[in-house]
Every structure is written in C-alpha cells, then in structure tokens.
Amino acid sequence: VKAGPDLEPFVKEALDEIEYVIGDTTTVWGARRAKDGHPAPFKLTYVEVGNEDYFDQKKTYDDRYAQFHDAIKAKYPQLKLISSTPDAKLNGRKPDMVDMHDYSATDEFIKKSANYGADMNRSGPEIFVGEWAAHEDAAVRPWDQGSHKLPPTPTMKAAIGDGVFMAAMERNADIIKMHCYAPLLVNVNPWARQWRPNLIGYDALSSYGSPSYYAIQMFSRNVGDEILPVTFANTSIQGCATRDSQTGEIIVKLVNPETTPQSLPIEIKGVTALKSKATVITLSANPEDTNSIRRPRNVVPVTTTISGVKPGFTYTMPPYSVVVLKLKTR
Structure with a gap:
C-alpha cells in the first residue's frame, strides 16, 4: 500500500485500535472496551509501526512510517513510536525507539557479544531487540529446511549463546530498554511447528522449558537497578x-x-x-x-x-x- 490516500484507512484503523486500548469511556472505542468488560484503560507506552520492513524491496517504509508517525503523535503525543527499520531515514521523523532482530548461532553470539554496544549511538533512539534467539549451528539456520530435523526447542549450547547475548544487552541497558526472545511457544507434535528454536515446548497434556528458558529466567529474576x-x-x-x-x-x-x-x-x-x-x-x-x-x-x-x-x-x-x-x- 502506497503512502497517501491509499494508506489513510490503515492509519485510521491504527488510531481506532489505540483508542480502544487507552481511550476513556467517552470515546467511541473506549466505550466499546468498557462494554466488552474492561472499563479502565490499559497501560500503553509503545507502538511499533510495521515489522521487519527492511525486507521491503520497493523501499516504501520511510513514507509509510512518516504518515503513521504524524497521525499518532498528533493524537497521542505521549506514546513512544518504534521504527521496524533501524537505519531508515523516515522522511526526517525521529522514532523514539528502533526494533532490532538477531538470530545468530552460539559461536556468532560469543564473538559479537564481547564488545557489543560499543558502537551504539547513545544520542540516537532507544533500542528494542524485538526478536532474538541463539541456535546451535550456523550451518543450520532456523529458516533452513534442515532445522525441521532438529528438536523443536534448543539445547544447552544455544543457552550459552543466549547467555552471552543477554549479558551484552544488560551491559548496554542504558540504551537497550527491552528485548524479546522469539518464538515463545511450540507445539512439539510432529509437523506442528514452523520454526526452531522455541523457548517452551508443549503438547495437549504438558509443557516444559528449554535450557534457554532457564537461562532467561535466571537473568530476569536476578537484576539490580x-x-x-x-x-x-x-x-x-x-x-x-x-x-x-x-x-x-x-x-x-x-x-x-x-x-x-x-x-x-x-x-x-x-x-x-x-x-x-x-x-x-x-x-x-x-x-x-x-x-x-x-x-x-x-x-x-x-x-x-x-x-x-x-x-x-x-x-x-x-x-x-x-x-x-x-x-x-x-
């Protein structure tokens, strides 16, 4: 969808969605939320525009982001907007945060994490590592067909990669404000998955956490300010x-x-x-x-x-x- 009039219905829909989440009950969508059983507004701090738009070969994201940015900031100036493309120009708009994704093998994370963040611009936008996970072998990427032959959840080797990367992110928590391992859940039944590794496995009767799950648990439950x-x-x-x-x-x-x-x-x-x-x-x-x-x-x-x-x-x-x-x- 091109920026301009063709994109406007989607911008309006985004504004309606935000109103449903945080609008008071005198608004159209805030009243609908109350009718649905939640009178109080939800807490909302961040809104991301798009996802992995650096894959857009037509390079239309700058125009589209700018249109969403202007509309959302005009109505909800308190919200922080996230760009899905860290190095985009965005027609001069400055996002509050950029979304970075990283699916690297454990050996790659070990190599990059030691000095991770040294080149980050502290005067630029905050960083959200919105998708990341370590996998065991660079020869078998999560999106490769060969990954379907591996267990759906990661091994201890992957947890080591996760650990060094989490340590790097925590050392740079002055600018990396949030991160999110992905994917979170996987149905372990045959042919039920689309991707690996996944943090938590389940079937109809039970579930379990991977070694990576416990590494993340250790980091998240033990942190100072x-x-x-x-x-x-x-x-x-x-x-x-x-x-x-x-x-x-x-x-x-x-x-x-x-x-x-x-x-x-x-x-x-x-x-x-x-x-x-x-x-x-x-x-x-x-x-x-x-x-x-x-x-x-x-x-x-x-x-x-x-x-x-x-x-x-x-x-x-x-x-x-x-x-x-x-x-x-x-």
Whole structure:
C-alpha cells in the first residue's frame, strides 16, 4: 500500500485500535472496551509501526512510517513510536525507539557479544531487540529446511549463546530498554511447528522449558537497578553486573562457553567488605543436553552457597555454564 490516500484507512484503523486500548469511556472505542468488560484503560507506552520492513524491496517504509508517525503523535503525543527499520531515514521523523532482530548461532553470539554496544549511538533512539534467539549451528539456520530435523526447542549450547547475548544487552541497558526472545511457544507434535528454536515446548497434556528458558529466567529474576561497569581480561568468560540500590546486593552474571572449568579472579572495586557467603545459581550441562516432554527437567538451574567471598576472590565456573553470583555487602 502506497503512502497517501491509499494508506489513510490503515492509519485510521491504527488510531481506532489505540483508542480502544487507552481511550476513556467517552470515546467511541473506549466505550466499546468498557462494554466488552474492561472499563479502565490499559497501560500503553509503545507502538511499533510495521515489522521487519527492511525486507521491503520497493523501499516504501520511510513514507509509510512518516504518515503513521504524524497521525499518532498528533493524537497521542505521549506514546513512544518504534521504527521496524533501524537505519531508515523516515522522511526526517525521529522514532523514539528502533526494533532490532538477531538470530545468530552460539559461536556468532560469543564473538559479537564481547564488545557489543560499543558502537551504539547513545544520542540516537532507544533500542528494542524485538526478536532474538541463539541456535546451535550456523550451518543450520532456523529458516533452513534442515532445522525441521532438529528438536523443536534448543539445547544447552544455544543457552550459552543466549547467555552471552543477554549479558551484552544488560551491559548496554542504558540504551537497550527491552528485548524479546522469539518464538515463545511450540507445539512439539510432529509437523506442528514452523520454526526452531522455541523457548517452551508443549503438547495437549504438558509443557516444559528449554535450557534457554532457564537461562532467561535466571537473568530476569536476578537484576539490580544500577548497571556496573565490568572488564574481562585473559578469559573467554563473558558477563555483566548490576547493583540493587535498596539492598546493596551486587548481582554478577557469568557465562562460560568452554567445555572445561574456568577459574576467574573477581575483583569488586569500590566495596570495602562483602559477606563471606554468597548465593550461586548455576545452569550447566553438556552442549547437546536439552529438555523435552519426557525429560522436562533434565537441564535446570541449581542453587548453592559458596564461602570465602571478599572484594577480591577466585570463582571456578563449571564447564558450559551460566552462573548468577549474588554478593551481599556488609
């Protein structure tokens, strides 16, 4: 659809949809929402215009985005608009956020994640990594026919790729405001899927989380509100760190991509003392290990406690592992 009069019905439809979500009950669509059983407006912060429009060979996205942008901002200036094409010119309009997608193999994520974000423009739009997932082998991409011969959910090898990329995104959380693994769910029955890997598998009776699911769970449930700078030297381990400003707890997330244990000297600067015991959450398995309907908890995190913690100490990571260290200050 070309921008201009041909696109106008779709712009109006988008405005009607937004009104249904956040309009008060004196509006046409807000009243309809109330009639449907939800009188209170929903919370809405972001609206994305399109999806993966960089595949548009006719290059019409700039014009189409501009038309949606002008109409939505005129009626709902408080909403943040997301461009589906990060490098688009957009006819001079400035999106509040851009949507980046990344489906890379684990080895590719390991390579790119170490210095990820160094070239990001901090004065530009915020970033939403709206679709991402690691797969095990660059020779078999998710969209390749060969992927249908693989299990529908990822192995521990993919979880390692997910872990290093999540650490990179968390280190750059000043500009990467949101991310979303995709796809989330898959019917594991034969011929029921269109894509792999998928985070959670299910059939008619049960469901299970993949190793990647548990890696994401570890990251999402253990996060502070202050990003701490981290540096790594002479190691293949990658990670990130945050601090809880209310409790002072320091949360260190580490990923060991090696098939052997790795000893890592850890130095916490700016802290005079730590409690000697710390909580450790560990996800570790062989690269090919995974979960399934029959073995739903074959690979799951284990919580333990370590002693001898201080501002400078050495921690030995298990092979092929994602680890969360929760360090309490005195």
